[in-house]
Amino acid sequence: MGDAYSEVDDGGLRASLRGIWSSVAPAWGELAEQVDARGAELAEAMLDAGALVWGDHVLEIACGPGGLGIAAAGKVGPEGTVVLSDIAAEMTTIAVERAHRAGLTNITARQLDLERIDCPDSAFDKVLCRDGLMLVPDPAAGAREARRILRPGGRAVFAVWGPRDRNPWLGVLFDAVTAETGISVPPPGMPGPFSLEAPGALGAILAAAGFIGIDVCEISTPMTVESIADWWSVVPALAGPLARLLGSLPAELTRAIRARAVAAMADFATSDGYRLPGVSLMGVGCRPPR
Numbered sequence: 001m002g003d004a005y006s007e008v009d010d011g012g013l014r015a016s017l018r019g020i021w022s023s024v025a026p027a028w029g030e031l032a033e034q035v036d037a038r039g040a041e042l043a044e045a046m047l048d049a050g051a052l053v054w055g056d057h058v059l060e061i062a063c064g065p066g067g068l069g070i071a072a073a074g075k076v077g078p079e080g081t082v083v084l085s086d087i088a089a090e091m092t093t094i095a096v097e098r099a100h101r102a103g104l105t106n107i108t109a110r111q112l113d114l115e116r117i118d119c120p121d122s123a124f125d126k127v128l129c130r131d132g133l134m135l136v137p138d139p140a141a142g143a144r145e146a147r148r149i150l151r152p153g154g155r156a157v158f159a160v161w162g163p164r165d166r167n168p169w170l171g172v173l174f175d176a177v178t179a180e181t182g183i184s185v186p187p188p189g190m191p192g193p194f195s196l197e198a199p200g201a202l203g204a205i206l207a208a209a210g211f212i213g214i215d216v217c218e219i220s221t222p223m224t225v226e227s228i229a230d231w232w233s234v235v236p237a238l239a240g241p242l243a244r245l246l247g248s249l250p251a252e253l254t255r256a257i258r259a260r261a262v263a264a265m266a267d268f269a270t271s272d273g274y275r276l277p278g279v280s281l282m283g284v285g286c287r288p289p290r
């Protein structure tokens with residue numbers, strides 16, 4: 001596996017995570033338009049930060065239903081290419097179908113683990129990853145892999161969730177689950193959406209991977225919904241490992257979790273629904289030129 005991958009006995013953690021993401025892929029497919037609408041500003045910022053140009057060869061890692069890579073395909077034109085990749089083949093199937101429905105011919109899909117990317121060195125001009133790096137057991141390995149597969153001078157853009165207390169759109173659910181079940185979310189040893197929330201964590205990982213010109217900034221990514229029902233139909237369904245836990249709980253407990261989360265959301269009510277704050281961290285870095 002080489003030094004880019006942690007050769008630890010993870011007790012089946014990685015296989016379990018892959019299975020979990022495969023199992024929530026149908027929900028990601030059904031909600032793909034909503035995911036893209038919410039992530040549109042972040043996607044635009046990432047594409048700007050990536051300085052995509054006509055003819056670029058781009059790899060999107062942890063693509064999910066592929067909204068970011070699909071947007072990138074328009075920027076690189078027919079001379080360029082975008083590879084949509086994810087650990088879950090079910091996700092890449094959805095992503096590439098969406099790309100083809102959009103009439104794009106410069107997109108292909110691969111099942112790839114971002115901690116150990118099965119691509120040659122220097123294969124891409126740009127690497128994009130929205131909301132994926134923090135979800136793996138060893139994000140530092142993912143950053144090293146991104147640098148390795150970039151050509152010298154190539155650029156990577158990562159987005160991860162900022163601090164949990166500034167992301168109540170998801171934090172209220174985590175808090176409610178813990179309050180009602182006593183289970184920590186995520187459980188100890190399990191990566192989660194806020195794994196890289198600490199100030200400086202994303203920048204440090206990029207620096208340790210050998211990127212230069214690193215810049216990390218905050219992007220506001222609030223979630224706006226018309227009703228609690230809308231929020232409940234989206235967030236628990238997409239929440240990877242948590243979706244599986246919620247699916248396994250008795251209905252009474254799930255109702256209690258929902259009620260507790262709803263009470264916590266009262267602070268964010270508006271005249272026409274809810275505006276739940278969200279903050280993403282966007283990190284950009286370049287592979288040094290030769």
Ligand SMILES: C[S@@+](CC[C@H](N)C(=O)[O-])C[C@H]1O[C@@H](n2cnc3c(N)ncnc32)[C@H](O)[C@@H]1O
Pocket residue numbers: 017021022035039061062063064065066067068085086087088091112113114115129130131132135136
């Ligand atoms: C929160 S979703 C984000 C999806 C998409 N990037 C977006 O912004 O809509 C996280 C994605 O990371 C993928 N993922 C999780 N672990 C991964 C790994 N080790 N390698 C590649 N992808 C992974 C999941 O399958 C899932 O599609």
